[in-house]
Amino acid sequence: RAKGEGPGRSTIFDTSMHAQVRERIELEVALRQALADEQLYVAYQPLVRLDTGIPVGAEALVRWVHPTRGPIPPMTFIPIAEDAGLINAIGTWVRKEALRQLGVWRSEGSVTDDFYLSINVSPRQLSDPELPLIVSGEMLRYGVPAQCVALEMTESVMVDGSSVTSRVLFELRELGVKLLVDDFGTGFSALGYLRRFPVTGVKIDRSFVTGLGVNHEDDEIVRAVVAMSHALGLSVIAEGVETPLQREALWSVGVVNGQGWLWGAAVPAPEFAQRWRDAIVRSPHLPAILSDPS
Numbered sequence: 348r349a350k351g352e353g354p355g356r357s358t359i360f361d362t363s364m365h366a367q368v369r370e371r372i373e374l375e376v377a378l379r380q381a382l383a384d385e386q387l388y389v390a391y392q393p394l395v396r397l398d399t400g401i402p403v404g405a406e407a408l409v410r411w412v413h414p415t416r417g418p419i420p421p422m423t424f425i426p427i428a429e430d431a432g433l434i435n436a437i438g439t440w441v442r443k444e445a446l447r448q449l450g451v452w453r454s455e456g457s458v459t460d461d462f463y464l465s466i467n468v469s470p471r472q473l474s475d476p477e478l479p480l481i482v483s484g485e486m487l488r489y490g491v492p493a494q495c496v497a498l499e500m501t502e503s504v505m506v507d508g509s510s511v512t513s514r515v516l517f518e519l520r521e522l523g524v525k526l527l528v529d530d531f532g533t534g535f536s537a538l539g540y541l542r543r544f545p546v547t548g549v550k551i552d553r554s555f556v557t558g559l560g561v562n563h564e565d566d567e568i569v570r571a572v573v574a575m576s577h578a579l580g581l582s583v584i585a586e587g588v589e590t591p592l593q594r595e596a597l598w599s600v601g602v603v604n605g606q607g608w609l610w611g612a613a614v615p616a617p618e619f620a621q622r623w624r625d626a627i628v629r630s631p632h633l634p635a636i637l638s639d640p641s
C-alpha cells in the first residue's frame with residue numbers, strides 16, 4: 348500500500364503506542380512504590396561564586412534509583428508524578444528531607460550561617476494554600492532560617508497561576524524565603540510577572556549558557572537578561588556552566604553566581620559535605636546572593 352498506510356502499519360503504531368502507555372503505567376506504579384520504599388534520595392549541587400568557586404548554597408535535586416532498572420532521570424519521572432497526582436507527595440518529601448539535612452549541616456558546622464538550599468517546587472505544590480504554614484513549621488522544626496531557603500519555580504507558575512498561588516507566593520516571600528524563576532528565558536512569556544510577583548531572582552537556563560563565548564547571540568541575550576534583572580533588583584544565577592569560557596563570559600557581564608559541572612554535578616549529602624566542607628567553612632564571609640554587587 349501507498350504511504351505505508353493500512354493494517355500492517357497501524358498494528359506497528361498500536362504496538363508502539365501500547366508499549367509507551369504500558370511503560371508509563373509501569374513507571375507510575377513503580378514511583379508509588381519508590382516513595383513508600385525509600386528509593387528516592389536528594390542530591391545536592393553547589394551554587395558557587397563564579398570568581399572563587401566557593402559554594403554559597405546548593406540546589407536540592409531528587410534522585411530515583413529503581414531496584415532493577417537503575418537510575419531514572421527526573422526529566423522522565425517528574426512529569427509522570429505531575430500527571431499521576433504524586434508530585435505533592437514527592438515534593439513534600441524532598442523539601443522536608445532537604446530542610447532536615449540543612450539543619451544537620453548547620454548544627455554540625457558543615458556550612459556557614461548564610462549557606463542556603465534551593466528547592467524545586469512544582470505548580471501543584473504552590474496551589475496549596477497551606478504551603479506557607481507547612482514550610483514555616485518545617486523551618487522552625489529543623490532550625491533553618493528563612494533566608495537560607497530558596498524555592499525555584501518555572502515562569503508558568505506565575506503566568507498561569509490562580510489567585511491562590513499568588514497568595515501563596517506572597518506569604519512565602521513574607522516569611523523571608525527567596526523565590527527564584529527556574530529555567531528563566533525558556534517560557535516565552537511576557538515579563539510582566541516579574542513586577543507582579545515577589546520574585547527575588549532568576550536562574551538563566553542552561554540553553555543560553557551553552558553558547559556563551561562562542562555564539563554572539565547568546566552573549567547578547569545573557570547580557571540583556573542580566574541588565575534587566577539587576578535593574579529590577581533581582582539576583583542572577585547561571586545554570587549548566589561547563590567550561591571556563593562560559594564562566595568568564597558570565598563574569599564579564601556581571602553574573603556572580605552559577606552552578607554546573609565545571610564545579611560539580613549533584614551528589615548525595617555525605618559526599619557533598621565531604622567534598623565541599625572545607626571550602627564552605629573556611630571561606631571568608633561572602634555576600635549573600637540577594638546582595639549581588641554588580
Ligand code: C2E
Pocket residue numbers: 392407408409420421422425438441467468469499529530553586587588589606607608609612613
Ligand atoms: P532544573 O531545576 O533546571 O535543574 C537543573 C538540572 O541541570 C539538573 O538536572 C542538573 O543535574 C542539571 N545540571 C546541572 N549542572 C549541569 C551542567 O553543567 N550541564 C548539564 N548538562 N546539566 C547540568 P536533573 O537533576 O536531571 O533535574 C532535571 C529537572 O527535574 C530539574 O531541572 C527540575 O526541573 C526537575 N526536578 C529535579 N528535582 C526536582 C524536585 O525535587 N521537584 C520538582 N518539582 N522538580 C525537580
Ligand code: MG
Pocket residue numbers: 406467499529
Ligand atoms: Mg531547579
Ligand code: MG
Pocket residue numbers: 529530550586
Ligand atoms: Mg534550573
Ligand code: MG
Pocket residue numbers: 529530552553586
Ligand atoms: Mg534547567
